[in-house]
Amino acid sequence: MEASDIEAQKVDQLLNMKKIGDKYPVSVIILLTLKWLDSISFSGMYGLLVLYFISQFLYFSDHENYLQHMFRGSVVILAFIGATITDSWLGNFNAFIGCNLFLLLGHVFAMTEEILPENIARSRFLVTSGLLSVAFAAGIKMPCTLCLAGDQFPVHQVKEKNKAFSFLYMSTVFGNFFADISLPSFMEKSCFYKDCYLIYLSASAGIVTFNLVTFIFSKKLFFIEVPQESNLLKIFKCIWSAIKNQLRHCSWKTPRRNHWLDWASEKFSENHISEVKLFFGMLLFLSPFPLFWALVEKQEIEWILQAKKMNRFVAGRSVKNEDVQMIFSAILLINLILMELVFIPLAEWLGINFSLIKKTMIGMILIYFSSLISFLLELQIEKSPNILPGSRESFLRIINVADISFNVTFLKNNSSMSYSRVSRVFQNADDYHRIYLDSDQQYFQIKLHTNTLVKEEEILLEKRTTYAMILHGNRKFYSIILIKETTTKPETGVAYVRIINILNKDVYIILPVDTYNLPKYNGTSSELSIKISRNVNLLCMIEKKENVIKLGLLEFGASYLVFLTEDTPTLKTWKTRQNEIKSLCIGWQLPQILIMGIGKYLLIVSCMEFFYYKAPEGMKVTMQALWTSTLFSSSLILYFVNYISFLPEWIEDFLLSNILLAVVISFFVISYYYQETVLKLWRVPFS
Template sequence: MAREKGTKETAKKNQTGDDPPKGGFSSQKKSPKVCGTNYPLSIAFIVVNEFCERFSYYGMKAVLTLYFLNFLHWDENLSTTIYHAFSGLCYFTPVIGALIADTWLGKFKTIIYLSIVYVIGHVIKSVGAIPTVGNQVVHVILSMLGLALIALGTGGIKPCVAAFGGDQFEEEHAQERSKFFSVFYLAINAGSLISTFVTPVLRGDVKCFGGDCYALAFGVPAALMVIALVVFIAGSGMYKKTPPRGNILLEVCQCIAFAITNRLKNHSKQIPKREHWLDWASEKYSKQLINEIKMVTRVLFLFIPLPMFWALFDQQGSRWTLQATKMNADFGGIVFQPDQMQFLNPLLILIFIPIFDLGVYPLINMCRFNFTPIRKMATGMILAGLAFAAAAIVDIKINETTMPSPVPKESFIQVLNLANDSIHVKIQGQDLFHQPIGAFQDPAEYSKLMLNGAQQNLGFELQSQGSVSTFYHTVQEKSVYSLIVYKSEGNLSSHLIADMETKPAKGLMAVRFINALDQDVNVTIGREQIISVNKNYSVSDYTTLERGKYNVQCKTEAKEVTLDLGLLDFGASYTIVINNTSANTIGAWKTEDIMANNVHIAWQLPQYLLISAGEVMFSITGLAFSYSQAPVSMKSVLQAGWLLTVAFGNVIVLIVAQAAPLEQWAEFVLFACLLFAVCIIFSVMGYFYISVDPEDLTEKEEEKEMPSNGNVISLVPQKTKL
């Protein structure tokens, strides 16, 4: 309904919710209470709904980056870009949800209708992950359409659910309402905890259509969203349903525009100065509306630095997950999926919330330190910055196992001696190998080979037992090679083969085979993958497989044997030489060309501890703070403003990642430094922020009359530093 201006009756209606009901919903209805408490029973349905919805959202999102990498075959940068674009869209759409709720349908109907859109998006996303449904283009179209509908659904209901839960409490039960937000956040993280642990298992451990089962990993969250919708509807009869109050946001924008134009129009006139720029709208708009807008704009101004926190926080699902793919995830026989590490955040939140509420905060109060919401949020920023500093240290350690990248006019080379005797290797114009290389001796580190140009034909001198042979091979710059030395008809010979230049992606390992036999061989490895390798030192292509212990079937024309390759570890590249042993049997010699991931994934725990503690202090405090500082008519709008900070945080990630392509550790340090700088700005802004109680403001409004000259008498709120 249209909002009335300038009357005491309207002010009372807006505060108490006694507007005439729309759509048959009475705002006066009181929900039954949980026995012996002031908690409405209806919040149980809201909390369960939130648990299921968050399971749905975070479960889908946990596997999203690897879905882009493995199923749609996008590279890491594109996968990160789309991931954060989707995350940002999920937090831009709350504005749409708030508008629909406040101006048209009300919170209850908005939650129901947009939840239906949400379910449809999940179903489309799941169908798009079935390999047999269409081609690559169809998969991309269905995936993007599904993600768009999910973003509209989850974002649209996001500002409504929290505010709808707060609406269930009577105004005199503010303490219970404050505790509700902690319970609400517990439900969010309980759903996130279970889903981020379960859906990676459904993806990686359950196989369908010959690979990871992304259709199931997306299908289960879809089913949970259906349950969320059913549970929410089941509590319909108990809810206190506040009807929509008209197009508040449009009225706010019109009021602001009028204040600005009126101020500019009268800039040169001798009119008494007004204390606030919004007071220039007093000729047309009510004093109550102006003061409510003052409250909202002051809070939104305080929100300006906050996106930087979310820019760091949301990288758990992108950059931190990609970091986990480069680490050793073996916990004594139990192997974690890289995307499974995200479950640490909700788990730690569930642990930290009672610790902070029952231990840390009371202890700080006992020390007579005024730990205000602003100070809590600033502390949360500092902890998040430290988390990224820890992530940078981990990334530096990870880089020690990666293959160095050759620069122009440079290549790397190693020697695999498959002859029976030690050899001396000299390369034209360069002295790289000072010691003789033993037969079947594991090569040392790659040696740096300098070239005169983009490519060069180099002479390789091989010496063994007094005989010297020289072979010429063409070497390309910025490449990695293995020189295979062997005996053919009693004489030394050689091949120069290209090696893998970077670590296998996604935590997989890579293996290739050299056939040193005098007959062709077929090697069966993994899920019945058959690799054919011709005789006389031919080399197969690389095959990427999951980490594990492998026994391969090696079949020649004459015999078939089983070869034990042992453990092929995370992120390593192996060359397996199939040869005849001294006992005239077929054997295998394994070399590790690229080192396995030797930094354990448990080293991510400190960064998760820090960012989770930061989230408790920043996010829960900010959620309750934005609700407490909102006029009753604009709570959903201000909640949407809070959520917009998350959206802009994801935009910051896109800008930094695209505008400043840095090594990953350097990017982590950059984000940490940016957050520390923003924390200082936010702390200064918070020092000058004055807390306002919306109820006190309305009561004071009723006692004051608008002066006849149209000037506003300022209301001085309780000056409490936050």
């Protein structure tokens, strides 16, 4: 069958597909629904697998970072491999089914770990295998979904196709938002029961199974593009032919050619060489994005840090960390809905229409302005005074360094409940609770609940004081340590560190000026307060055995609590930071979040469309995978940025804004070069 006949048959199939309102194929509506469910399942599954390492296997925050980098690095590598196989042999439809199978396999690994008897080595192997399975699914599923959705429209339905890309992005954001709501509330109710993980994993696996079955049974509603021979292999052959031919004719007598790829003209057509040139142009177009997304991710982390320092007491209640993340997601979702339903139709009505590259540039500029606003806000935060407890108030946060999570109930006068919440093991406790006192001093009753234990203790709180309530112990004995936290900021250039010994052994800390003894835990706090700078390791002795206390990176002007948690076979520590509570309201973060949301929408959706339309024939999934991989590879860059970062936060924000501006300018230059290349190759206007 000739190429023209194949194209005509394709057009007939697309025109005869079942549609809603003669515009949107039913297959696209199915993809949007499945993408929403998939985002819920993936977000919950990934968060839960990391939570396994933190709570079940006693991995601490540094190990959590390593897990995330391992996961994201696996996504980048596996995405490229999977995309090449998809374009060459599998096709989008079959690859989508394979991704669901790998995602289901990740659930099976985690569920198997929960069902089998406890074995740390086997559990770590199963959960790591689950993360890798999820990584493979994450790396290739989004590119397959985008390309499969684009293939369902005829050539003339450009507007409808662009809408489909926008709605796919909105489905992802809405799914993540739903996961942000459901997972914390679910874990709050069930985390202290044995089967809480199994219940959530079963529900998530049910979603994946439903997606898989629905997709397979709706196959007749989809237009399925037949995969071609690997175009990537042809590109490599063309490059190798050009290099080999150029080396063979390296004499100065041989006439030069306009481009080094033109040396492959003896074996490849001019059209194919032009495609290879455009492929390199698209790779150059992609080059700024890993660093760009690393800076954006850094800024989003700064939002959370800013929120922790700002006034989060609203209507007498403190907005918790998980609530802050949920609020950010909700604002982003509302922003996207307004963009799609109000601003974009208004722009079309006014006749405003930009090319894809111009939309990408506008998105980058808006993201830069968001970072600039974040820097200005950080300056205001530094200037604003701290909030201190009132005349009949205390501030209190819960830190759990025991070997099990607790449901903590706070009672006043044995009857009036102040609050009740779950405290997880080694979770960074940044939320301060405002406790109201009836007098200058007052006793409160604390109840610690687990599935097998109820323990009651009493604590005394004083007015105008900030406390940290430490839950400590093991299955033999649990207790509460109450310590007063500092309310003064250390001098510029140093950090304030309090080392707390919760071991059943004496610890001798050796400093340049003296040796300090931290007695073993005997029901009261045993601590040492020092002021040090940057990244410092301390030498200590435990039962005549020399150990090193690794404090990690310490930020200037910050206060930390460092717990000595375990000494066999090596000394283990856990560090948590004490956050200041500034008077500036958290609502001032709204402008930068709104601008960032609009910028990311324009940038991501425009790039989705760009890499679908402009990718060389037979390489649509590969180019989409390269694009989506930049979102994950940014984390690897961010790791090194965080590792060498030791400046005050307002200076970091200033540098972040300037580096981001440099990246935006470099992208403008690359985009101009790319458009000139296209004009030169095809001699048609680029849009």
